[in-house]
Amino acid sequence: MTSVSIPTRRALLGRRRTTNPFVIGLIRHAFLIAVLVVMLYPVVWMVAASFRPSAEVMNSLGLFSRHYTLDNYKHGWSAGQLDFSRYFLNSIAITALSIAGNLFACSLTAYAFARLEFPLKRVLFGLLLATMLLPYHVTLVPQYILFNELAWMNTYLPLVVPKWLGVEAFFIFLMVQFIRTLPRELDDAARIDGCGHWRTFIRIIMPLSLPALGTTALFTFINSWNDFLGPLLYLNRPELWTVSLGLNSFLDVTGESAYGSLFAMSTLALAPIVGFFLGAQKLLIEGVATTGLK
Amino acid sequence: MKSSRTGREGLTAYLFLSPWLIGIVLLTLGPMLYSAYLAFTSYDLLSPPRWIGLDNFRRMFTADPRYLSSVRVTLVYVVVSVPLLLVLSMVLALLLNKGIRFLSGYRALFYLPSLMGASVAIAVLWRQIFGGTGLVNQVLSLFGITRGSWVGSPGTALWTIVTLNLWAFGATMIIFLAGLRQVPVELHEAAAVDGAGPIRRFFSVTLPLMTPLIFFNLLLDTIHAFQAFTGAFVVSRGSGGPADSTLFYTLYLYQQGFAELKMGYASAMAWTLVIVLAAFTGFLFLTAKRWVYYGDER
Known part of the structure; x- marks a missing residue:
């Protein structure tokens, strides 16, 4: 052979x-x-x-x-118009409220799209997808006028309330995709045990959606922490400023002369992002790989 | 019986949807309509909007050289940085896809910058490293090259912002890498049996299978690039300078709308951008049939 x-x-x-x-x-x-x-x-x-x-x-x-x-840190911490401790507290408050808002609004909306039948479902889902591609510019001016009319200038409301009303469609989409992968038998079993949609949502779907909720929370954290244009538009009083605004004004106040302190404060501003990244990089990378979140 | 149940479910669904519905009406659709109206007015927040017809658009394209230079700056930025970003992401994803050791370490480190790229802190750093005595010039001086400030010269300032966008390529790379792992080994083997070398296999097997992800990244990275703001604002201290060389579209819109309170003009600019991006998106979806591979269509 x-x-x-x-x-x-x-x-x-x-x-x-x-x-x-x-x-x-x-x-x-x-x-x-x-x-x-x-x-x-x-x-x-x-x-x-x-x-x-x-x-x-x-x-x-x-x-x-x-x-x-540590001189750069000591000097930089209080070199701006106010202490950086103030800016950090403000950033933490805005970020925490934004995360809570996104988790609330996006999970409710996603449950409806993933599990419920209702009139106009396809139209509304199309609208949701379309808003993911919409450049924010087109709502920037009218939202500014609206928030100005509501006397929300120099409050955190313009930065936080939109999150509670689910304007970040990407996260809704992420959760819809995730909830669709959960077996429907679980819902049916809950229904037989007498759970309505509300209880099914709270007791069954939400606990199983923790990975998607975690991804949403992490990306909301990073986006809010880095956000610059929003605070720049709505927060004029230094005592309300975020870390981003504090750093930016630091550059105006000290110019090129104090790069040491500027670098110290920049390092502190990046530290939470790197920290969360180290703690949860698997969740972040999977979030990007599976849904294209950026 | 059935209809009353679905009716009840519909009601429940709208309760679940209510925050989002309120948001989309009050914060998205309503404002879009209002800014479409404002685009035809002159409005400074103090006195009521005054209807001026097409004057804003006429001024944009015939009487405002700064507007035209913001369009030029933004187009150069998008046309240069998005393709480079896609190629860079693809090359690195390919290098990481070959069963390499320390994959998760590499992946994490390449990804990290894309979480920081939009921050003021990194823009501050960029302003230093591309400054007159910055890191880049110090490295160049080791090789005997002396140069002026990169951010301070109209010929180079835009390119520092391009590098900032490229620096954050990690997210795009991760998406490509996830896609490359789905390419069946059998296809590569079959092509290799037929005598195709690695380069031929990339163009004939891998690339066609990756077109859906290329489409996705091209669309999102382009839309994202049109909205660049923080880097240009921090590096140029809000001016878009030197000589308007970093006057990005969004930065000019900010200056017109919120520094000079020309709300009507800014709305006209915003709607022009929406129309251009909608046309681009539509064009991409229309041509998708020709170049995006969606598996075996039945």
């Missing part, structure tokens, strides 16, 4: 390279690491610079110093 050699998977896909796969792997890792270094070095450098004496901040490319100090 003549031997017909069946090519193996590896032989086919590797196609007789003269170079060693080990070398190719090494080159690939070297390239990826080089890209990462270029991308992340500025941030790492900023963090390192924030711990160096201000004279050293600008004229050193390296990360290390003989005299690390």
Whole structure:
């Protein structure tokens, strides 16, 4: 019997390279690491610079110093018009209220779209998808006029109330997709036990939707924490400012002279984002991979 | 019996929907109609809106050079940064897809910047590293190259904002990476049996299967790029300078609407953007049949 050699998977896909796969792997890792270094070095450098004496901040490319100090933090914390503690508390308050609002409105809406039959369902779902693509500019001016008429300027209401009314359609869509994957037998069993829709929603669907709720909470956190245009429009009084506004005005007050303190405060502003990322990166990355959230 | 049950369910559904319905009427559809009206008026918040017909639009396209330069800046930004972003994301996703070690570590580190890219803190950092004595110029001076400030020169300021957008490519990469993992190995094997090399296999097997995700990312990244604001505002200190070279559409809309209180003009600008983006989206969906692969259609 003549031997017909069946090519193996590896032989086919590797196609007789003269170079060693080990070398190719090494080159690939070297390239990826080089890209990462270029991308992340500025941030790492900023963090390192924030711990160096201000004279050293600008004229050193390296990360290390003989005299690390917390002076930039001490100086930066109170260098703006108000203490950064105020800005942090404000940011935390707005972010917490935004998260609560998104969880409330988006989960209710998503349950209706995923589980209930009602007139105009397809039209309304189309509308939901359309608003995901709508640029926010078109509602920026009229919302500003509306909130101005309501005397909501210099309150957190313009930043928070829209979240309680489900304007962030992406999260509704995310939850609809998630709830659709939950077995309907659970709903039916709950119905037989006498649960109405409200109890099914609270007792069955919400506990099972924790991953989707977690993703929504995390992305809402990041968006609210980073938000700049909203606070810029609606918060003029420094005692209401968020960290973003505080940093921005810091740049106006100190200019180029105090990069040390500016870097210190920037580091603190980024810290919660990095912290949540480290704590929940699996949830975040899966959220992006499965729904395209950005 | 049946109809009364569905009627009851409909009522329950609308109760569940009520926050969202209130929001969409009062915060989205109503405001859209109102700004469509304002686009044909002159309105400064103090005296009532005054109907001026098409004057806002006429002024935008014939008598406002700053408007036209904001259009130019934004178009250059979108046309350059979105394709680069897609290519960069795809290349890195491909490199990470080959059963590489430390995958989750790489993925996490590449993704992290996209969570920070929209922040004021990173824009502050960008302003420093592309400044006259910033990190970039210090590195260049090691090679004997001396340059002025990148953010301070009209020829380069826009490109610093482009790099800021590219820096945050991680989310797009993650979506591509998730898609690449769905490409069946059997297809690659069959193509390899037929003698296709790795490059040919990418263009004939992988790329067609990835078109739905390319479509998705192209659409969202383009819409996103048209709305860029924070980076340009912080880096140029709200001016859009130097010489209007970073005067993004949204930044100019902000200046006109909220610094000069030209609410009518800003509304006309907003609606123009909506129409352009709607046309772009429509065009993309119409051409999708030609280039997006949706599996075996039955």
